[in-house]
Amino acid sequence: MVHIATLCGMGFGTSMMLKLFLDEILKQEGISARIDPWDLGSFKGQQADLVVAPIDMEDHLRSFEGKVVLIKNLVDKKEIKEKVLAALKDE
Amino acid sequence: MTGNKQGRATLGLKMIVTGSALQAGVMVQSWQEAVDRAGGLLLKSGLILPGYIEAMKNAIYDMGPYMVIAPGIVLLHARPEEGVIKTCLALITLAQPVNFGHSENDPVDLVFAMGAVDKDAHLLALQQLAEMLGDPTKVSHIRAAGSGEELFSLLVS
Structure with missing residues (x-):
């Protein structure tokens, strides 16, 4: 998971x-998370x-070593879906 | 870690939006004044304590304007213990947009101020609000509204 x-x-x-939003998006995609x-x-x-x-939290996340996805428009499901699915594909 | 329970009853937008916390065409000179005005409506309606307004500003001073969640839209809030009496949401639309210093989403003309009493009670309203703000037609209707009454019917319909 x-x-x-x-x-x-x-x-x-x-x-x-x-x-x-992510609960909904990942459920639709059949991804268990x-x-x-x-x-x-x-x-x-x-x-x-x-x-x-x-997106404006970028500076606060510099010390995190894992993968980070930054969202510009937090009510845009399309942006969230595309960026998160792309990041999960690289896993 | 933050809570993740969905079992308890949560309040929808209809339950937390009151006409006295909605105002259209407000004139402000700065983002701080926008916070004062939106927070002021919650204060006058008896939904928050005075310190909550300052706490919403401090959140931006401390952590930056990440609460500008979408182009032209800010969702202000602070923590429950900083003075929320009842789960609540205010909205002011600005006659002239102001900058919050966001990297992508300035200038802002829709100013929401939210008060949550815990991690759960506001979740349904938050979800309904996010869905609404993701719909460009709804957002343009909110921008075009000429009165608090119009805003009320848009938010609760």
């Missing part, structure tokens, strides 16, 4: 929105196969 972390500053808004929303502070030191975050 793929482990995906969605990130935002507090873990209530943006990361939750990303999780809700665990998706956890995190706030930036708590995520430090955690592991995930893939991190999905808003």
